[in-house]
Amino acid sequence: MSALLRTEDVRKAYGGVHALDSCTVEIEEGSVAGLIGPNGSGKTTLFNVITGYAKADEGQVYLADKKITNVTPDKVFALGIGRTFQLTRIFASLTVLENMLVASPNGRAAARKRAMEQLEFVGIHGHHAELAGTLSYGQRKLLELAYVLVADPAVILLDEPAGGVNLSLINHIAERIRELNAAGKTFLIVEHNMEFVMGLCDRVTVLDSGAVVAAGPPDIIRTDRRVLNAYLGEDLADDDPHPGEQA
Amino acid sequence: MMSTVSRPRAAAGLGLIVLAVAAIVFPAVFSSPVVTNYAVYALIFVAVVSAWNLFSGFSGYISLGQAVFFGSGAYAVGIAARDWHINGVGVFALLPLAAAVGAVIAVPFGLVALRVRRHTFIVITIAVFFIFQLAAANFSFTGGSVGVAAPFLPWSPTEFNDRFYYITLACAVAAIVIAALVRRARFGLQLRAIRDDEDRARGLGVRTMRVKLSAFVISATITGLVGGVWFLYLTQVEPPSGFDPLFDLSLVLMAFLGGLGTISGPIIGALIIEPGQLYLTIKFTNGYASEILLGALFLLIVLFVPRGIVPTGGEWIRRLRTRGRPAVPPVPTAVPAPAPSEGSDAPVTEARR
Numbered sequence: 235m236s237a238l239l240r241t242e243d244v245r246k247a248y249g250g251v252h253a254l255d256s257c258t259v260e261i262e263e264g265s266v267a268g269l270i271g272p273n274g275s276g277k278t279t280l281f282n283v284i285t286g287y288a289k290a291d292e293g294q295v296y297l298a299d300k301k302i303t304n305v306t307p308d309k310v311f312a313l314g315i316g317r318t319f320q321l322t323r324i325f326a327s328l329t330v331l332e333n334m335l336v337a338s339p340n341g342r343a344a345a346r347k348r349a350m351e352q353l354e355f356v357g358i359h360g361h362h363a364e365l366a367g368t369l370s371y372g373q374r375k376l377l378e379l380a381y382v383l384v385a386d387p388a389v390i391l392l393d394e395p396a397g398g399v400n401l402s403l404i405n406h407i408a409e410r411i412r413e414l415n416a417a418g419k420t421f422l423i424v425e426h427n428m429e430f431v432m433g434l435c436d437r438v439t440v441l442d443s444g445a446v447v448a449a450g451p452p453d454i455i456r457t458d459r460r461v462l463n464a465y466l467g468e469d470l471a472d473d474d475p476h477p478g479e480q481a
Numbered sequence: 482m483m484s485t486v487s488r489p490r491a492a493a494g495l496g497l498i499v500l501a502v503a504a505i506v507f508p509a510v511f512s513s514p515v516v517t518n519y520a521v522y523a524l525i526f527v528a529v530v531s532a533w534n535l536f537s538g539f540s541g542y543i544s545l546g547q548a549v550f551f552g553s554g555a556y557a558v559g560i561a562a563r564d565w566h567i568n569g570v571g572v573f574a575l576l577p578l579a580a581a582v583g584a585v586i587a588v589p590f591g592l593v594a595l596r597v598r599r600h601t602f603i604v605i606t607i608a609v610f611f612i613f614q615l616a617a618a619n620f621s622f623t624g625g626s627v628g629v630a631a632p633f634l635p636w637s638p639t640e641f642n643d644r645f646y647y648i649t650l651a652c653a654v655a656a657i658v659i660a661a662l663v664r665r666a667r668f669g670l671q672l673r674a675i676r677d678d679e680d681r682a683r684g685l686g687v688r689t690m691r692v693k694l695s696a697f698v699i700s701a702t703i704t705g706l707v708g709g710v711w712f713l714y715l716t717q718v719e720p721p722s723g724f725d726p727l728f729d730l731s732l733v734l735m736a737f738l739g740g741l742g743t744i745s746g747p748i749i750g751a752l753i754i755e756p757g758q759l760y761l762t763i764k765f766t767n768g769y770a771s772e773i774l775l776g777a778l779f780l781l782i783v784l785f786v787p788r789g790i791v792p793t794g795g796e797w798i799r800r801l802r803t804r805g806r807p808a809v810p811p812v813p814t815a816v817p818a819p820a821p822s823e824g825s826d827a828p829v830t831e832a833r834r
Contacts, residue, residue, distance in 0.1 A: 307680070308683045308684070308686050310684075312686050316685075317684060323680075324677075324678075324681075325673070325674045325677040327676070327677055328677065332670055335670055336671060336674040336682060336687065337686055338667075339686065342667070345667075381685065382685075385686060
């Protein structure tokens with residue numbers, strides 16, 4: 235498999251704070267990749283840089299070898315990258331179906347058909363005529379996923395899809411991701427729920443202070459001392475470091 | 482038996498027919514020029530507030546610079562008629578020019594103002610408004626502080642108001658239809674998405690600047706045209722009347738009273754406020770009495786019906802209809818629940834809060 239999405243030495247600073255520091259990440263086509271790290275490690279900033287919500291100070295972002303660095307969010311979406319947000323961002327005064335149609339590139343009838351299919355896929359089609367603002371938090375997460383799917387993006391970035399939702403919904407979301415991945419979609423997922431990440435992802439990248447400290451299969455990452463160090467704040471790196479693929 | 486879905490539509494259709502008939506026969510029933518004068522002004526404001534709402538109501542960008550297009554449309558017709566020596570009913574051929582002037586001004590205005598949001602956008606629209614007012618008062622081609630007089634229309638005094646009534650009615654209907662079409666279209670959906678969360682809309686492929694600017698230009702085009710009609714009706718334009726700061730405040734008040742972002746709300750607001758304002762101006766010798774009362778009305782709206790008459794009324798009707806029913810009706814699910822994941826046999830979605 236080749237890297238469908240790649241960031242190279244991306245740097246991003248907010249004032250004196252280095253949110254991203256030479257951050258290089260590769261997401262292989264057809265994979266489900268995880269991005270983990272302690273709070274403030276730069277995960278969401280990396281999402282923002284990839285999707286054009288924040289401008290990289292240095293470095294490049296590539297989608298299938300095409301440079302998309304600092305391209306505006308609408309163009310990034312048109313190129314085939316969809317994303318969700320840590321705190322759901324839906325159009326509260328529109329109905330659920332109207333939310334879906336905002337992102338639709340198709341004509342009216344085709345757009346409605348596709349939108350209803352996606353709502354059915356995530357399981358909230360029964361709410362299509364309701365105002366999105368009346369949905370529960372979990373349903374909003376599903377709506378966000380659904381309207382990203384409407385435009386059929388090649389890569390989907392999910393920012394904490396399991397955050398703040400109950401176990402049954404977490405399982406439901408995981409199932410939907412697996413199905414979409416089986417259909418060829420590539421995922422990059424930021425998540426604090428380790429069980430969710432380790433059970434779903436083919437490869438996990440760990441960020442700390444804006445830099446990649448480890449990357450590899452979940453089984454290796456789970457026991458990597460540098461990862462434990464980053465999360466627990468203990469200096470365990472000198473004691474028999476586990477061979478993660480990348481430092 | 483009429484289905485529950487078609488019944489409200491049938492009622493709305495019947496209501497529209499009744500309204501259309503009432504609007505057409507209005508001058509025949511109320512033949513007094515005083516009354517038709519009220520109606521002409523009300524219809525002018527129905528047209529302009531619908532145009533304003535098409536941009537500001539749908540997108541959430543509250544513009545206080547709509548008078549720029551209104552006054553420019555009026556001046557465009559006046560200056561063109563004066564300089565090209567056009568007289569009589571031929572001056573109505575200049576109305577497309579008024580619309581075009583509104584559109585042409587809106588492009589650079591929008592390209593600057595729409596780069597910023599919320600309060601900053603409002604401040605910029607006010608600044609542009611004052612630039613135009615000052616320019617109109619100081620340039621010689623605009624007639625300076627004297628302004629421009631309209632060419633003579635060869636209509637008898639008895640039929641003058643009636644003809645303008647139907648002209649302004651046509652403008653109002655056209656503006657309402659355009660606003661309704663925009664709202665139903667994907668373009669309108671994108672505008673409303675921008676109102677809710679502009680950055681999110683961009684992330685879903687909406688070219689927000691293009692969408693906002695298009696709506697701004699459409700709104701300005703209609704307003705410019707109506708400004709031209711207003712000038713021909715009033716027979717003159719001066720800087721304080723063409724570029725009136727109270728004009729935009731009235732539009733905002735009308736839209737907020739009726740319901741910002743709805744189609745019928747601003748119309749209702751205009752039909753209540755404009756005749757009321759005219760009545761108060763005539764009734765009280767103090768010229769500021771109507772402004773004081775309008776200010777008080779605005780405070781009452783903000784306090785008691787902040788969402789406007791139409792949304793609040795709709796909510797009351799829904800409450801009455803659903804009284805006694807469960808707060809959260811069960812949602813029918815047509816698809817079977819997906820195969821449960823490991824360790825979970827729980828339902829697909831969580832219960833609604």
